[in-house]
Amino acid sequence: AQSVTQLDSQVPVFEEAPVELRCNYSSSVSVYLFWYVQYPNQGLQLLLKYLSGSTLVKGINGFEAEFNKSQTSFHLRKPSVHISDTAEYFCAVSDGVDSGYALNFGKGTSLLVTP
């Protein structure tokens, strides 16, 4: 089964600065990748997903991620963050039908945006 590593448990950043949240996955023939955001005491909201096609994926709230097969990475980026982006971010991977479409989540990265 696929596994995901989020290298940074916490990322502090100043408002309007760029940010990158890192995600690496274990290799597989086919893989589907997701980034979710979780605000305190809430469920998960999908930011973006890679299923196939273009390796640069654009999502909501100005986020984007690039699928890099050779480096088995799917890093999340935003060119200019806002205070409201403060939240927990989870990278997730699925094998698709091979795993019954179940998701394996990384441990999460806490993004803290300060003025």
Added chain:
Amino acid sequence: GAVVSQHPSWVICKSGTSVKIECRSLDFQATTMFWYRQFPKQSLMLMATSNEGSKATYEQGVEKDKFLINHASLTLSTLTVTSAHPEDSSFYICSARAETQYNEQFFGPGTRLTVL
């Protein structure tokens, strides 16, 4: 977009009692529903996968007799925590997958369970 609801959003119960959590897909038919558990400051851990009309598949280490899952219809799955204990206190999140959305799950808002 697809909406998934959970009820209740939070519940407090006494040790030894059972608690039922409902997960509903409001505007689509969910052939598969997933139940996750999340401890404070930690990631989501998959507990079980349920397909409508069949028995749930539990992940290793999850007691199926303690966490009863029923997926009786294409829009409803329930998780019952039987004989709850304080260590069962957690945030329980469900997600649902539609037949036409092979690789995307839609998540509910979660249920905060506190066992006294």
